[in-house]
Amino acid sequence: GIQVEQSPPDLILQEGANSTLRCNFSDSVNNLQWFHQNPWGQLINLFYIPSGTKQNGRLSATTVATERYSLLYISSSQTTDSGVYFCAVLFGNEKLTFGTGTRLTIIP
Amino acid sequence: DAMVIQNPRYQVTQFGKPVTLSCSQTLNHNVMYWYQQKSSQAPKLLFHYYDKDFNNEADTPDNFQSRRPNTSFCFLDIRSPGLGDAAMYLCATSRDQALEQFFGPGTRLTVL
Numbered sequence: 001g002i003q004v005e006q007s008p009p010d011l012i013l014q015e016g017a018n019s020t021l022r023c024n025f026s027d028s029v030n031n032l033q034w035f036h037q038n039p040w041g042q043l044i045n046l047f048y049i050p051s052g053t054k055q056n057g058r059l060s061a062t063t064v065a066t067e068r069y070s071l072l073y074i075s076s077s078q079t080t081d082s083g084v085y086f087c088a089v090l091f092g093n094e095k096l097t098f099g100t101g102t103r104l105t106i107i108p
Numbered sequence: 109d110a111m112v113i114q115n116p117r118y119q120v121t122q123f124g125k126p127v128t129l130s131c132s133q134t135l136n137h138n139v140m141y142w143y144q145q146k147s148s149q150a151p152k153l154l155f156h157y158y159d160k161d162f163n164n165e166a167d168t169p170d171n172f173q174s175r176r177p178n179t180s181f182c183f184l185d186i187r188s189p190g191l192g193d194a195a196m197y198l199c200a201t202s203r204d205q206a207l208e209q210f211f212g213p214g215t216r217l218t219v220l
Contacts, residue, residue, distance in 0.1 A: 030206050033208060033209065035211070041145075041213070041214045041216065042211070042214060043151070043198060043211040044211075045208070045210060048208040086150060088209075090206055095153045095165070099150065101150060
C-alpha cells in the first residue's frame with residue numbers, strides 16, 4: 001500500500017531555533033500538502049507543493065518528486081509554531097493520504 | 109474571506125442518540141470531504157461528494173451518513189453514536205479532485 005513517513009516523530013526546540021521536518025513517500029504524487037494542526041485541532045494549510053520550492057515568511061518547503069521526499073523548514077521558531085505538522089500526499093485520483101505527523105514543541 | 113465553516117465546534121451527545129454535524133463553504137468548491145480524527149492519529153477520510161456524487165470509503169461504518177443539499181452545505185449524520193465515535197470531525201473542500209484541500213476548524217464530538 002501507499003506509505004507516507006514523517007520524521008522525526010517528536011521535536012522539542014528552544015524558541016528561536018531552526019528545524020527541518022521530513023516527509024518520505026513511496027510513489028509518484030499528484031499533490032503534496034503540508035499542514036499545521038494547532039492545539040485547538042484546526043488543520044492550517046501551509047503549502048501545496050507537489051514539486052519545487054516555496055517560501056512563506058519564516059517557513060519554506062521543498063519537494064523533490066523524483067526522489068520521493070519533501071522537507072519543511074521552520075526558521076526562528078516561535079511558541080505559536082507548536083503543534084503537529086502533517087504532510088499529506090495524493091497518488092493519482094486516490095484519497096489524500098496523511099503521514100503520521102511530527103509533534104513540534106517550542107519552549108520559551 | 110472565503111472559508112470553510114463547521115458548526116458546532118463542540119458537540120456532546122449521548123450513546124445511541126443521533127447527531128448531525130454541519131459544514132458550509134464560501135469557496136464554491138465542487139468537492140466536499142468528511143474526515144474523522146482520533147486522538148494522536150492522522151485524519152481518516154470517511155466519504156466525499158464530487159458535486160452531487162457521493163463516494164463512500166470502503167471501511168466507513170454504516171452508522172455514518174452524509175447529505176449535500178446544495179453546493180455550499182454538507183452534513184455528517186451519525187445515526188447511533190457509540191463511545192468509539194468520539195473524535196474530531198473535519199470537513200474539507202477542494203475546487204476539483206486531486207487539487208489542494210482546505211479544512212474547516214473541526215467539530216469535537218464527545219459521546220457520553
